[in-house]
Amino acid sequence: MPRATAVLAISLLCCGVPVLRGQSGDLLKRGVQAYQALEYDAAAALLEQSLGRDSTTGVADSLRAKALTYLAATELFRGQRDSAVGAFRQLVLLNPRYRPDELIFPPQVTNLFQEVRRATRAIAVAVPPVTQLRTRLERFTARVLASSLADVAVTLAQEDGTPVRELYKGPVADSVVVTWDGLTAAGAPADNGRYVLRVTPRTLTADGPRARQVPLEVKQEPPDTLAWPPPLTTPPLLPEQTSSGPAFRSLAAGLVAGTAAVALPSIIAQGKDATGARFAVGAAVGVAGFVGFFAHKPRPLEANVRANASQRDAWKKKLDAVKAENATRLRTVRLVVRAGPETIAERGSE
Amino acid sequence: MERRDLEPGLLSVNAIPWGSVYLDGRPVGNTPQIDLSVTPGAHRLRVEREGYRPYDRMVDVASGQRLRITDIALVER
Amino acid sequence: MKTVALIGMLALAAPAIAGSQGRPSLAFRGDAGFVWVRSDSAAVGAAGAARLRGPVLGGEGRVVFNGFAVGVGLLSGTLQNGDQTVKRDLIEGRLLVAARPVPWLEMSVGPFVRAYVTDSSSGRWVFWQARARVDAPIVTASLTSYVELWRALSSQVNLAAGAGRVQGGEAGVVYQPPQRPFRLRLAYRVDDAAVRGAGSGSQTLEAISVAIIVGGW
Numbered sequence: 001m002p003r004a005t006a007v008l009a010i011s012l013l014c015c016g017v018p019v020l021r022g023q024s025g026d027l028l029k030r031g032v033q034a035y036q037a038l039e040y041d042a043a044a045a046l047l048e049q050s051l052g053r054d055s056t057t058g059v060a061d062s063l064r065a066k067a068l069t070y071l072a073a074t075e076l077f078r079g080q081r082d083s084a085v086g087a088f089r090q091l092v093l094l095n096p097r098y099r100p101d102e103l104i105f106p107p108q109v110t111n112l113f114q115e116v117r118r119a120t121r122a123i124a125v126a127v128p129p130v131t132q133l134r135t136r137l138e139r140f141t142a143r144v145l146a147s148s149l150a151d152v153a154v155t156l157a158q159e160d161g162t163p164v165r166e167l168y169k170g171p172v173a174d175s176v177v178v179t180w181d182g183l184t185a186a187g188a189p190a191d192n193g194r195y196v197l198r199v200t201p202r203t204l205t206a207d208g209p210r211a212r213q214v215p216l217e218v219k220q221e222p223p224d225t226l227a228w229p230p231p232l233t234t235p236p237l238l239p240e241q242t243s244s245g246p247a248f249r250s251l252a253a254g255l256v257a258g259t260a261a262v263a264l265p266s267i268i269a270q271g272k273d274a275t276g277a278r279f280a281v282g283a284a285v286g287v288a289g290f291v292g293f294f295a296h297k298p299r300p301l302e303a304n305v306r307a308n309a310s311q312r313d314a315w316k317k318k319l320d321a322v323k324a325e326n327a328t329r330l331r332t333v334r335l336v337v338r339a340g341p342e343t344i345a346e347r348g349s350e
Numbered sequence: 351m352e353r354r355d356l357e358p359g360l361l362s363v364n365a366i367p368w369g370s371v372y373l374d375g376r377p378v379g380n381t382p383q384i385d386l387s388v389t390p391g392a393h394r395l396r397v398e399r400e401g402y403r404p405y406d407r408m409v410d411v412a413s414g415q416r417l418r419i420t421d422i423a424l425v426e427r
Numbered sequence: 428m429k430t431v432a433l434i435g436m437l438a439l440a441a442p443a444i445a446g447s448q449g450r451p452s453l454a455f456r457g458d459a460g461f462v463w464v465r466s467d468s469a470a471v472g473a474a475g476a477a478r479l480r481g482p483v484l485g486g487e488g489r490v491v492f493n494g495f496a497v498g499v500g501l502l503s504g505t506l507q508n509g510d511q512t513v514k515r516d517l518i519e520g521r522l523l524v525a526a527r528p529v530p531w532l533e534m535s536v537g538p539f540v541r542a543y544v545t546d547s548s549s550g551r552w553v554f555w556q557a558r559a560r561v562d563a564p565i566v567t568a569s570l571t572s573y574v575e576l577w578r579a580l581s582s583q584v585n586l587a588a589g590a591g592r593v594q595g596g597e598a599g600v601v602y603q604p605p606q607r608p609f610r611l612r613l614a615y616r617v618d619d620a621a622v623r624g625a626g627s628g629s630q631t632l633e634a635i636s637v638a639i640i641v642g643g644w
Contacts, residue, residue, distance in 0.1 A: 036364060037364070037418050038382055038418060055628075065425075077384065104366060106368040106380045106381060152538070227383050250566060254600075256563070256572075257572030257599070257600065258572075258598075260596070260598040261615045264596045264617045268618070269631040275463050277615055281598065281599060281615035282615070284613055285599065285613075288570055292570060
């Protein structure tokens with residue numbers, strides 16, 4: 001029984017979260033409708049509920065910015081400017097790059113947002129979920145975003161905090177792209193393992209932006225190499241000399257006919273005291289066979305030799321290029337970098 | 351005339367996208383406009399935005415009435 | 428009977444001549460050679476002494492059309508024994524109809540007459556030959572070797588004993604000098620004719636010849 005209860009509780013928990021999230025999305029939708037209908041009190045309540053206090057029950061992060069924007073506008077039109085500022089501040093901290101839709105929100109809302117954004121110092125980092133790169137030749141890129149001018153350091157460290165490499169140190173006015181070629185500070189390809197990409201303000205203040213970090217999983221993959229071009233055969237190569245078949249056929253014709261001449265008396269007349277005339281003719285025919293053999297001796301076909309030489313040169317160039325490319329590929333290591341979600345770094349880790 | 355007839359009506363206007371509000375040809379600000387005090391009777395309400403066709407209607411506000419027009423959707427030209 | 432057969436062969440060939448796309452061509456061959464005749468039995472009779480030899484001259488003419496040929500050949504010479512006490516005239520004549528089913532193979536058939544003539548008598552052989560010849564080029568068409576074998580389908584001899592098996596063969600080489608309209612041929616031939624009955628034996632003829640050939644063959 002206790003086991004069944006535990007299973008039921010776990011099932012409810014797993015299924016319940018998507019249901020609650022669905023409810024939060026519905027609350028957001030109703031909150032937006034109330035805002036558009038100028039029912040600000042109802043809109044504020046609904047939007048507050050949709051944001052929720054527990055992130056497991058609130059709206060997904062992708063809609064959180066929308067909810068905060070509508071909440072800020074609602075509070076502003078309710079005359080609660082401080083609440084509006086607070087909502088916009090949360091919005092800037094959530095996503096420094098976010099901007100309210102200027103078609104929906106009038107200037108009094110967007111102007112307040114800009115004012116809050118300039119006063120709120122926040123940084124964020126955006127990385128692609130998966131990057132494949134060849135060390136030294138290609139780059140992993142991360143975009144560092146800032147709501148206002150900030151001086152940051154972007155570092156790469158192992159999961160246990162061991163520094164691997166400093167990627168950037170300097171100002172960020174709006175955004176800056178930071179790249180990593182897959183190598184450690186020592187110039188070696190990063191080993192398989194878990195790493196942390198951290199963006200840290202160089203000057204830490206109580207009201208300053210918080211450090212952000214992204215977990216990375218790095219895995220080395222064996223490099224692809226190119227296949228060698230298939231060896232040249234005939235065809236497409238042309239024969240470089242005439243065939244030796246005709247030479248041997250000529251020799252055979254002469255020898256067979258010559259032998260026949262010598263053997264005819266034995267075949268026809270049981271070899272009774274044949275004269276030597278057969279030897280003369282047999283020898284003449286045999287000699288003719290040798291003449292034919294040397295006349296048909298294989299000769300080089302110059303045009304084909306030249307054509308084949310150029311084909312061989314081209315093939316060799318192709319082979320050399322493939323070898324060079326493979327040597328380069330074998331020298332470079334391929335990394336696959338998988339990024340996790342961006343989070344705020346703990347204060348102690350800054 | 352009863353005192354009640356002199357009580358103004360309240361007009362609220364909202365539009366998507368937001369636009370400039372004109373009441374009887376007089377600019378009153380941009381949307382949203384909440385509880386604009388208007389004299390009872392017919393008034394010309396106009397919401398306009400550059401690049402969009404203006405919303406132009408006659409609205410009738412009774413004395414003491416709270417009228418909300420919040421479903422205005424401006425259409426691009 | 429043989430004449431009827433020969434006329435029949437010519438009649439079979441006539442439509443080919445009539446229906447040939449191209450004009451028929453003529454070919455001639457002139458031979459000069461030396462012949463040895465050996466008779467193994469005195470019962471051969473009119474052939475006389477056992478060993479005779481002598482020069483011969485001959486020729487053959489053909490009409491060639493569409494892979495067929497009709498030809499006639501003649502050879503004659505005087506043979507003597509070693510001490511020149513015996514002399515015989517050798518005369519050979521033949522008719523033939525030949526065909527080339529493939530370029531390297533010629534098959535022919537026709538009557539063949541050989542006579543040994545003295546002042547007082549003549550020994551005469553008559554047989555119908557079926558011949559097959561294989562040509563093998565040595566240097567394309569300018570130098571060609573060949574081997575020919577033949578056998579008598581029927582044979583007659585004006586001897587009391589009668590004719591038995593008659594067969595023969597020939598091997599040689601044909602050469603066409605560059606840019607010349609004729610060809611030269613060197614050949615060795617051996618024919619063996621068996622005699623049946625009392626005093627049976629055989630008559631063997633060997634010949635070496637050179638020939639000049641004009642025209643398509």
